[in-house]
Amino acid sequence: MSKKRKHIHILDGMSLYTRDRSPFYWGYLNIEGKIYKKSLKTTDRKEAERFLFAWKNEIFADSLNLTDGNGEEDHHHVEQKPIVDEKRRKALLITSGLMGAVTVAAFAVPFLSAWKPSEKAKALGASVKFDLSKLQPGAMAIVEWRRTPIFVVHQTQEAIDNLPKLNDKVTDQANEVLPSNDKKFTVLKGVCTHLSCAPKYHPEIEPKAWDQEWLGGFFCPCHGSKFDLAGRVYKGVPAPINLEIPPHTFSGNTLIIGEAA
Amino acid sequence: MSEKENSKSFMSSMMSWIDRRFPVTENLERHLTKHPVPKKVNFYYLFGALLMVVFMIQVITGIWLMMFYTNTEEGAFASIEYIMRDVEYGWLMRYMHSTGASAFFFLMYFHMFRGLLYGSYQKPKELVWLFGCFLLFLLMAEGFLGYVLPWGQMSYWAANVILSLFGAIPYIGPDLQIWIQGDFVLSGITLSRFFALHVVVVPLLMIALVVFHIFALHEVGAGNPEGVDIEKHRDSKGMPLDGAPFHPYKTFSALPAIGIFFIVFFAIVFFAPTGGGYLIEKPNFEEADFLKTPEHIAPVWYYAPFYSILRAVTFGIPFLGITSKFLGFIIFAASIAILFIVPWLDRSNVQSIRYKGIYSKVAMILFASSFITLGYLGTKPVNELRTLIAQICTIFYFAPFILMPIYTKYEKTLKVPDRL
Numbered sequence A: 001m002s003k004k005r006k007h008i009h010i011l012d013g014m015s016l017y018t019r020d021r022s023p024f025y026w027g028y029l030n031i032e033g034k035i036y037k038k039s040l041k042t043t044d045r046k047e048a049e050r051f052l053f054a055w056k057n058e059i060f061a062d063s064l065n066l067t068d069g070n071g072e073e074d075h076h077h078v079e080q081k082p083i084v085d086e087k088r089r090k091a092l093l094i095t096s097g098l099m100g101a102v103t104v105a106a107f108a109v110p111f112l113s114a115w116k117p118s119e120k121a122k123a124l125g126a127s128v129k130f131d132l133s134k135l136q137p138g139a140m141a142i143v144e145w146r147r148t149p150i151f152v153v154h155q156t157q158e159a160i161d162n163l164p165k166l167n168d169k170v171t172d173q174a175n176e177v178l179p180s181n182d183k184k185f186t187v188l189k190g191v192c193t194h195l196s197c198a199p200k201y202h203p204e205i206e207p208k209a210w211d212q213e214w215l216g217g218f219f220c221p222c223h224g225s226k227f228d229l230a231g232r233v234y235k236g237v238p239a240p241i242n243l244e245i246p247p248h249t250f251s252g253n254t255l256i257i258g259e260a261a
Numbered sequence B: 001m002s003e004k005e006n007s008k009s010f011m012s013s014m015m016s017w018i019d020r021r022f023p024v025t026e027n028l029e030r031h032l033t034k035h036p037v038p039k040k041v042n043f044y045y046l047f048g049a050l051l052m053v054v055f056m057i058q059v060i061t062g063i064w065l066m067m068f069y070t071n072t073e074e075g076a077f078a079s080i081e082y083i084m085r086d087v088e089y090g091w092l093m094r095y096m097h098s099t100g101a102s103a104f105f106f107l108m109y110f111h112m113f114r115g116l117l118y119g120s121y122q123k124p125k126e127l128v129w130l131f132g133c134f135l136l137f138l139l140m141a142e143g144f145l146g147y148v149l150p151w152g153q154m155s156y157w158a159a160n161v162i163l164s165l166f167g168a169i170p171y172i173g174p175d176l177q178i179w180i181q182g183d184f185v186l187s188g189i190t191l192s193r194f195f196a197l198h199v200v201v202v203p204l205l206m207i208a209l210v211v212f213h214i215f216a217l218h219e220v221g222a223g224n225p226e227g228v229d230i231e232k233h234r235d236s237k238g239m240p241l242d243g244a245p246f247h248p249y250k251t252f253s254a255l256p257a258i259g260i261f262f263i264v265f266f267a268i269v270f271f272a273p274t275g276g277g278y279l280i281e282k283p284n285f286e287e288a289d290f291l292k293t294p295e296h297i298a299p300v301w302y303y304a305p306f307y308s309i310l311r312a313v314t315f316g317i318p319f320l321g322i323t324s325k326f327l328g329f330i331i332f333a334a335s336i337a338i339l340f341i342v343p344w345l346d347r348s349n350v351q352s353i354r355y356k357g358i359y360s361k362v363a364m365i366l367f368a369s370s371f372i373t374l375g376y377l378g379t380k381p382v383n384e385l386r387t388l389i390a391q392i393c394t395i396f397y398f399a400p401f402i403l404m405p406i407y408t409k410y411e412k413t414l415k416v417p418d419r420l
Helices: A045-070 A086-113 A119-125 A157-168 B010-021 B024-033 B043-066 B076-085 B090-117 B126-148 B153-167 B173-181 B188-220 B246-271 B301-312 B324-340 B358-378 B384-402 B404-410
Strands: A007-011 A014-018 A025-031 A034-039 A128-131 A140-145 A148-154 A185-189 A200-202 A217-219 A226-228 A248-251 A254-257 B036-038 B243-245
Touching (some): A025 A045, A034 A045, A045 B024, A128 A140, A185 A254, B024 B246, B043 B090, B043 B246, B076 B090, B126 B153, B126 B301, B153 B173, B153 B188, B173 B188, B301 B324, B358 B404
Antiparallel strands (some): A025 A034, A140 A148, A200 A217, A217 A226, B036 B243
16 A cells, blocks of 8 residues: 655645655644654645644744743744724725625616616507597507507497497406497407407407307407407407407597507 | 655656646545545435536537527527528537436436435535525526527417516516516517526526535535435544545446436437427427417426416415415425525434435425426316316425424434444
């Protein structure tokens, strides 16, 4: 079992080495020309290093004690306790810590703000204006807002009268969405609430393949969901809820989609 | 003095020149050739090494994919097709990366289950466990971000589901969601930032945590299935009697495992890269369409258990303004967060499940079976029965942890042997 001997230099005059027959690290000290060697009784490198330093300090302390006893001339060598103003040190730590925190926070602002929607994204996502004066009663316009088709319907007098008759056929009566004489325009997201297909506009009042008593509304060709002209969902179809209403407001003859009233 | 002994050959003098300036030999000895690990462990202890292998596969294939990928809304999907069809061996890079993601989770789950079984989180290994839990969290984030990049239908709509969870947070939610997306809808802007996070931020954090994980492990020493402390009995040189140096004993015993892993891994890469829709879902071969939601949005298998927990919460707390969606998000987050505190929940006086009492064993069986059941349910569309089962399994997922301080303290344990 010949272990490779090695020598580890720590500081000038301080080193660790290993010996053939010993599992332990050995320490070597050269203190002002005087050589000291001994086994440090450990196989751990880090521990050996600690022991070596402790041993060196021990030898130093001993030599100081010796000179202490011998005479007065070496007194200036005796270690003086450094004077530390703890209060000042603490104040400096706190102020520099605070300054550091402020700096980090200030630097964070641009980086976090960069994640907000850019001007381009804001422009694309901004509210959309639509002129209602050209929309005839019974007609529907599709306006794109935030990549979603928005249905704008100008309800006819007939539709306004017919819609309350459907209250028994829809899941959610939601009377607030019904059109009236002062509220003739219905604004809806043109996305089926079942699986996001596009429902088709069928304002005609006539028997249809999907409903013999059709009073006009939206029909989704994908899975057969039916909605009335106010976007209310019929009972017994796959779509669970009414067509969504996007935030919108009216300003005279202009419809603004994307701004809540 | 002993400098002469070292100058025997050029190599050894070179090594000592370096060691004087950079502690190569010292660290090799500390972490490999003299680092003692328990002699007797079982196959569960191979997953750590395999995880390192998979991590390397992901980094290397990831760098190569990055050379061909385009991180824009218009170009992302087409660039994946380009990698698949036109780049030489591009298909291999991509399928290794996508299969690697699944392998990463598979190994991670077993690696952590090993930890739960054999108490690899107990004092003084708490930090090893904590770093590992952070790695799981980062891996989940990394996987999610990476899944968005191909910009397929499932990339888009699954990301929508997850991002809308942030939107469900009361008060700050909607603004937070817009901030994360950088747009009012999930768009190319979101894709670009997810790309940066996926290829730089999260991998850097993961590398740092892997280093912490291993440093912490080497400080406290690896465990074993018996829960025996090998440090107690040492030979005259200080080497544990039940231990062997990591290198060459463990490194070489890991090689066959890596070989077997590669056989399975490449069998999937070559013959079933989509895993029947579980590894890469079918809708993801279609480009993201803002106006067309897929029939059924399901996560990849490795998120399925957590997605199931999310969906199992069908009720909110109305008087606190907490919707069912937000409560689901909280419970979902808690299902991962609870793993972090396991070291402080276990009050047993033994480490290994082999010496723990019957309650611990039942708890582990309940936990594992509910995790698997939740995983199965997460890939299926919901119905009433499935929701009920998922709710029961969610309780069984949490119960073993929540009740751990009680049953581990009072159950009867067996005496742990002195030697391995």
